[in-house]
Amino acid sequence: MKKATKKEIAIIKERFVERYDDAVTELTYTNxxxxxxxxxxxxxxxxxxxxxxxxxxxxxxxxxxxxxxxxxxxxxxxxxxxxxxxxxxxxxxxxxxxxxxxxxxxxxxxxxxxxxxxxxxxxxxxxxxxxxxGANLMAVDTHVFRVAHRLGLSDDASALETEKTLVKKFKTNLHQLHQGMVLFGRYVCKAKNPLCDQECFLQEFCKTTKSFKAK
Ligand code: SF4
The missing domain is CATH 1.10.340.30 (Hypothetical protein; domain 2)
Structure with missing residues (x-):
């Protein structure tokens, strides 16, 4: 699979940070x-x-x-x-x-x-x-893993390796990128039937093949 270029990574980062600047977890908690x-x-x-x-x-x-x-x-x-x-x-x-x-x-x-x-x-x-x-850390769940691979940000086999790669490539704004990739993966770049034409703001950077998308 093709890897994202440095320029692409910079634009992907910018778009995530812009859209998910204030994103927080959907888990309910008070402390x-x-x-x-x-x-x-x-x-x-x-x-x-x-x-x-x-x-x-x-x-x-x-x-x-x-x-x-x-x-x-x-x-x-x-x-x-x-x-x-x-x-x-x-x-x-x-x-x-x-x-x-x-x-x-x-x-x-x-x-x-x-x-x-x-x-x-x-x-x-x-x-x-x-x-x-708001720590500058990355965490890779099933959504972040899928999004990172579809966008050519990582070709690692494990979540931990993917985390390392994302940290290396993005360096800063990691908490916004994490929250953004989770929400983007959950609601747009879904495992089945991703909303590519309807809602994806990263379509031009997608490295998936047609067969990767659910029928
Ligand atoms: S084009 Fe579709 S599969 Fe590719 S990143 Fe966007 S939503 Fe995900």
């Missing part, structure tokens, strides 16, 4: 604790589903203090419509216990520290930092 929990739950699960689950979860467990001593089965019951809810419930408890024990019950706002928490990998940590602090 860092709720954001970490919501992002952790959203792995392999839709934001819509997570937003249905979290109000009851946060009502029952308003902070890491309550979640750290929660009954595992009760948490499982609340989140059981989420994919991998068994593991996610276990990790939520462990994550909260660690935050209570080592971080004075405050979510550490540092990507590396966040990754010491159960169930929080690099992608989750970076999404939290991008959303909560």
């Amino acid at each position: 860092a604790y709720e954001l970490v929990v919501a992002v952790a739950l959203s792995a392999q699960c839709t934001d819509k589903r997570v937003n249905i689950i979290t109000p009851k979860l946060f009502e029952q467990y308003p902070s890491v203090v309550e979640l750290a001593t929660a009954d595992l089965d009760d948490v499982k019951k609340i989140i059981n419509s989420c994919t991998f809810f068994n593991n996610k419930a276990k990790n939520l408890l462990k994550m909260s216990q660690r935050v209570v024990e080592f971080y004075d019950s405050e979510i550490p706002l540092d990507s590396k520290e966040l990754q010491t928490l159960a169930g929080v990998g690099q992608k989750t940590a970076n999404v939290v930092m991008i959303e909560y602090t």
Whole structure:
């Protein structure tokens, strides 16, 4: 597949930043604790589903203090419509216990520290930092991965390699680019039936072949 040229990368970046300057996550949260929990739950699960689950979860467990001593089965019951809810419930408890024990019950706002928490990998940590602090970091989910490949920004096989490549190519404005690529992938450059003719503002840079688009 053809790669995007330097000039193309610069224009793609400019257009994303212009259109998605104020874009934020579609996950519902009011503080860092709720954001970490919501992002952790959203792995392999839709934001819509997570937003249905979290109000009851946060009502029952308003902070890491309550979640750290929660009954595992009760948490499982609340989140059981989420994919991998068994593991996610276990990790939520462990994550909260660690935050209570080592971080004075405050979510550490540092990507590396966040990754010491159960169930929080690099992608989750970076999404939290991008959303909560506007950090100049990239995180590659299924949407960012697809968009990056269709636009010839990356030909990497893994999300982490794609993240590295995007960081290298874009360098700055990474949080806007992340939010923009997620929303663009979710609503325009969709996996099936992308809205190429109707809504794409990057059509001239698209490196996909016809067969790549869903019928
Ligand atoms: S032309 Fe279609 S497939 Fe290509 S980037 Fe735009 S929406 Fe995505």
